[in-house]
Amino acid sequence: MKLSSPQHIAPQDAENRKAVKPVICYNPSTLPTVDVAAHKQWRQTAQKVNEICIAPRSAGFIEVPAGAYFRILSTEGPQVGDLNVWNAHNLDERFYSGKTRALYGTHLSTGDRLWSSFPHMRPMATIIDDTLDWYGFDAFGGSVHDVIGTRCDPYTGRLLSGDDYHYCCHSNLTRGLAEYRGLTLEAAEAVVHDVLNVFMCTGFTRDTGQYFMKASPVRPGDYLEFVADIDLLVGLSACPGGDCSSEHSSDTANCYPLVIEVWDPGADVRQEFTPSQPNEYSGTHGRS
Ligand SMILES: [Zn+2]
Numbered sequence: 001m002k003l004s005s006p007q008h009i010a011p012q013d014a015e016n017r018k019a020v021k022p023v024i025c026y027n028p029s030t031l032p033t034v035d036v037a038a039h040k041q042w043r044q045t046a047q048k049v050n051e052i053c054i055a056p057r058s059a060g061f062i063e064v065p066a067g068a069y070f071r072i073l074s075t076e077g078p079q080v081g082d083l084n085v086w087n088a089h090n091l092d093e094r095f096y097s098g099k100t101r102a103l104y105g106t107h108l109s110t111g112d113r114l115w116s117s118f119p120h121m122r123p124m125a126t127i128i129d130d131t132l133d134w135y136g137f138d139a140f141g142g143s144v145h146d147v148i149g150t151r152c153d154p155y156t157g158r159l160l161s162g163d164d165y166h167y168c169c170h171s172n173l174t175r176g177l178a179e180y181r182g183l184t185l186e187a188a189e190a191v192v193h194d195v196l197n198v199f200m201c202t203g204f205t206r207d208t209g210q211y212f213m214k215a216s217p218v219r220p221g222d223y224l225e226f227v228a229d230i231d232l233l234v235g236l237s238a239c240p241g242g243d244c245s246s247e248h249s250s251d252t253a254n255c256y257p258l259v260i261e262v263w264d265p266g267a268d269v270r271q272e273f274t275p276s277q278p279n280e281y282s283g284t285h286g287r288s
Pocket of ligand 1: 238241
């Protein structure tokens with residue numbers, strides 16, 4: 001933990017240095033845009049073709065073809081979900097939460113896209129609807145659907161509490177993916193990755209910059225909906241933290257199921273849809 005007071009005297013021009021105005025690192029207006037309005041129209045005539053219900057403290061998996069929609073739905077009570085997304089044909093291509101955060105900010109909503117890992121770095125899914133978009137940022141600096149947390153996991157739990165807890169999101173996704181795809185636990189664990197924290201309400205404290213969570217504002221009926229930009233395997237863990245109002249690596253919180261629905265706009269519409277293409281960087285890194 002950081003020492004509470006600095007160990008070095010500030011230079012004479014410290015105030016000037018601190019007064020320099022920040023610039024936004026990445027201008028999102030230069031990224032390829034998505035016609036959210038068109039997707040909302042196609043979505044209206046789409047048919048529900050698949051659905052899974054994910055029990056608390058477990059993970060569920062579902063495939064979504066490029067051009068189809070998937071909706072993550074709160075059903076019985078406030079519950080957050082830890083989302084992993086893979087290329088359905090190559091699990092090494094997976095959601096890159098850090099780069100997505102750098103492009104859009106700490107929390108995602110309608111119009112933001114989930115980008116994939118290097119060397120692919122392309123949109124995997126795009127948010128087309130978010131019933132919690134009214135929340136914005138609260139007085140504490142908190143907001144919903146973050147890409148700042150990693151996922152609750154048994155390693156950190158062990159360090160902090162000394163106990164082995166097996167139903168953290170990392171373990172739920174690892175165990176579930178191994179079963180779903182017939183992988184060893186080791187192979188599954190290697191491709192489980194940092195998440196989009198669906199419905200979770202989080203931020204950084206203004207004074208110390210520490211990661212905080214608070215009770216999620218999600219209620220039954222709320223949803224977050226995406227279009228798949230490539231063929232996807234989607235994995236979601238119903239976090240043992242429930243609404244994440246107190247703790248998240250134990251069996252003490254009230255937890256509820258989460259549902260994922262897949263909606264197909266029809267083969268004709270999907271044929272018109274152009275899946276996103278891998279990044280065009282040469283990959284040579286300066287070597288000829
Ligand atoms: Zn969790």
